[in-house]
Structure formats: C-alpha cells, structure tokens
Amino acid sequence: MTYEKEFNQFLSLLKKEDKEQSVLYALSLLESKKVEIEELYKIFLAPSLMYFECDVDDVEICIWKEHHRTSIIRTILESSYAYIVKRKESIQSLHKKVVVLTPSFEYHEIAAIMVSHFMLLQGFDSSYIGANVPKADIISALRSYQPDYIAFSVTNPYNIVVTEQVCAEIKRFFPEVKIILGGQAFKNQAALPKIKYDYLLDNFDDIKKFADEVKA
Numbered sequence: 525m526t527y528e529k530e531f532n533q534f535l536s537l538l539k540k541e542d543k544e545q546s547v548l549y550a551l552s553l554l555e556s557k558k559v560e561i562e563e564l565y566k567i568f569l570a571p572s573l574m575y576f577e578c579d580v581d582d583v584e585i586c587i588w589k590e591h592h593r594t595s596i597i598r599t600i601l602e603s604s605y606a607y608i609v610k611r612k613e614s615i616q617s618l619h620k621k622v623v624v625l626t627p628s629f630e631y632h633e634i635a636a637i638m639v640s641h642f643m644l645l646q647g648f649d650s651s652y653i654g655a656n657v658p659k660a661d662i663i664s665a666l667r668s669y670q671p672d673y674i675a676f677s678v679t680n681p682y683n684i685v686v687t688e689q690v691c692a693e694i695k696r697f698f699p700e701v702k703i704i705l706g707g708q709a710f711k712n713q714a715a716l717p718k719i720k721y722d723y724l725l726d727n728f729d730d731i732k733k734f735a736d737e738v739k740a
C-alpha cells in the first residue's frame with residue numbers, strides 16, 4: 525500500500541510545524557490500525573526526514589526547522605513504543621540481546637531509535653543506549669548488559685574512524701559480541717575492510733532478514 529493521501533496529510537502538518545496535530549495524526553493511524561508500526565516508520569517518518577528540504581527563502585531558519593521536525597518525529601517514535609509493547613505480547617522472543625547506539629560525535633539518532641524498535645518487533649531484547657556514546661561507556665554497557673549483538677548507526681563518514689577504533693576494542697575485549705553496522709556512512713564501502721565487524725545491514729527490511737537468519 526502506498527498511503528499517498530495519508531502521507532501528504534502528515535507532511536502538510538509537518539510543514540506547518542504543527543507538532544500537536546502531527547503527533548495526533550500519526551498515532552491515530554496506529555490506533556485505527558490503518559497502518560502497522562513498521563509502515564509508519566518506513567513510509568511516513570523516515571521519508572519525512574530523508575527528503576527534508578529547505579525552501580529557498582527559508583535558508584536562514586532551516587537548521588532550526590530541521591531540529592523542530594526531528595523533535596516531532598522523535599516524539600512520535602517514543603509515543604509508538606506503547607504500541608510496540610502491546611505487539612510484543614504476540615511476538616516470540618529470540619532470547620538474544622542487542623544494544624543499539626551511535627558512536628562519539630554522531631548526533632543523528634533517529635535511525636538508531638527506529639532500528640532498536642524494529643529489533644524489538646522481531647523478537648530481540650533490544651536497548652537503545654543513546655547517541656554520541658563515548659567508547660568507555662560502550663565498553664561499560666557491554667560489561668553490564670552482556671548482549672549478543674551491538675548495532676551501530678553511523679551517518680557521517682567522518683565517524684567511521686571512531687567506529688573502527690571502538691569495534692577493534694570490542695573485538696579485543698568482547699570477542700563473543702557480534703557487531704552490526706548500518707547507516708549512510710557505509711554507503712561508500714571503501715572504509716569497510718579496515719573495520720572489524722560481523723554484519724552490515726542497509727535498511728529496516730534487512731533487520732527482518734537478519735532475524736530470520738538468527739531463528740534458523
């Protein structure tokens with residue numbers, strides 16, 4: 525299904541910076557079961573940020589607008605968590621823990637939050653531990669959570685270097701933890717041979733395929 529009419533309606537609310545109505549509209553789609561959580565994320569929320577553009581006469585205030593739209597999307601994500609918890613009752617647990625994060629200097633966190641939610645919907649015990657997480661805190665999280673997987677979302681190619689350093693450390697001290705990489709930074713795969721990782725996933729559909737592999 526394309527949901528063109530609904531998406532245009534959502535986008536027009538976002539363009540008006542109408543947080544209240546944007547949040548209520550998105551949640552009404554879930555409440556009425558018109559769209560599934562996965563569809564809301566893939567068809568409504570992600571594109572509304574990916575294709576965000578500044579109006580030519582708006583350039584001065586564009587960054588502020590980008591922050592505001594991100595804040596609206598983030599509120600919808602956090603609010604949809606209640607629907608995820610409800611859905612989880614009917615999802616079989618994989619008994620596998622995942623921590624999801626963005627590394628130091630990486631502030632783009634929307635994809636990471638969505639990845640964590642998609643993981644929950646696939647039966648992983650998933651925890652989003654934040655954006656811009658320093659190496660020491662990542663190590664500390666691994667020590668206390670003892671996850672099976674750690675998933676990095678990296679957007680800015682400059683942050684590949686820090687990712688490479690953290691991954692080397694993880695493989696040194698926690699060789700049993702499998703490393704998942706994803707995000708725009710890896711579109712150009714030239715840097716990948718230097719990084720120690722186990723899985724490279726491109727999009728949300730890859731999470732389902734990955735879960736199927738884990739189940740098999």
Ligand code: B12
Pocket residue numbers: 570573574575576590591594629630631632633634635636638639675676677678679680681704705706707708725726727728730731
């Ligand atoms: C919102 C936004 C911001 C917000 C982020 C707020 C927040 N709390 O997250 C703010 C304003 C802070 C910001 C800052 C900056 N941003 Co910015 N930002 C964006 C924007 C508009 C949307 C990003 C987003 O959330 N998309 C929605 C998510 C769902 O999509 P996604 O990240 O692409 O993820 C998809 C896949 O990559 C994948 N995925 C991602 N991670 C993972 C992980 C796993 C495990 C898996 C399976 C999949 C997966 O799943 C998603 C669905 O397919 C993009 C525009 C764009 N075209 O992407 C620019 C963009 C990413 N930003 C950009 C830039 C340059 C910056 C700044 C450097 C700007 C500046 N000069 O200050 C800073 C850097 C800040 C930092 N240190 O990180 C550039 C990056 C260019 C590049 N390749 O380097 C973009 C592309 C804008 C542009 N066209 O130039 N930004």
